[in-house]
Amino acid sequence: MDRDMFFSKEDARGVKQPHDDPLVIILMIEGFNTKKILVDNGSSADIIYLSTFQQLKLDSGRLCPFESPFVSFSGDRVYPKGIVMLTVTVGSYLRQLTRQLDFLVVECPSSYNVIIRRPTLNRWKAITSTYCLKVKFSTKSGVGEVKGDQVLARECYQVVLAAKENHTCMTEEKEEEKMEALETVELVDREPMKTTRVGKTMGTEMKKKLVQFL
Incomplete structure (x- = not known):
């Protein structure tokens, strides 16, 4: 790993402190700059939501079957529409990486377009700082980096919280319906x-x- 793979006070410049904001970045996917990408160190799967898949005008014929479910942010069990391999570029010229990644295509409400998982970060030899809201990774030309969008991160997080509250209310209503007088x-x-x-x-x-x- 490159000697310069560390974070300093300079990396936190421009970030409003204190904060607990998620790390939300921009990546190039299949040649398109794609916003609202959540970097989730705890996730084990790269996810692209169906609405984003369609906005990128990707051919549904590229989807391969994938039958195992996973649990969404709301706690619901979700079955992917399939799995697809997409070309992703992180960073900017000359310090960038281009890799092909397997994404689960999921149809459910989300404030994010894509979620990047822990194994992918490991493949990129990347390190993240939620304090600095930045990702750094090693390239042949030196250390590349992607800075998070704090404003967009807060907007997305508020939508996630609202969705969780709605899900809780709906669950409570269903439980009440089950209770017999x-x-x-x-x-x-x-x-x-x-x-x-x-x-x-x-x-x-x-x-x-x-x-x-x-």
Whole structure:
């Protein structure tokens, strides 16, 4: 790895501190400058969302089957539309890398266009700094780098938070729908302390048998 692969105060210049912003960069994918790319050190798969795949006007015939699901940011299990190999360039001339990467094509809402995974960063021999919002990587011409877009990162993150809140509300509503209304039934006539609660939708005959049993 190049001797200059480190971060200094200069690398943090222009970044508003303090912050907890995600690292969101621009990469060239299939010849197009593509924004809203999340660098996720914890992800094990490179992902391109179907809407981005279509905006790049990529041929769906390039998709290969991929049947294993993964868990999205909202916690849902998602089945990819397929897997596709795309040409990606990181950095700028002369200090840049061009590699072919396998992407899972996913159809689900996202504020990001693409997610770059940990194994890809390792292939690039890249190091990241979320503090400096920058990626550095080794090339034959020296150390290349890509600076994150802090404004865009915050916009994307707010959308992610809003989506999580909506998902939580929907989940709570579904759980409420599953809860059946109950009514109090006396087990012994004129002894109000001896009661139980049963579902209001329970049939009369079943309710009678349950009370007799109790």
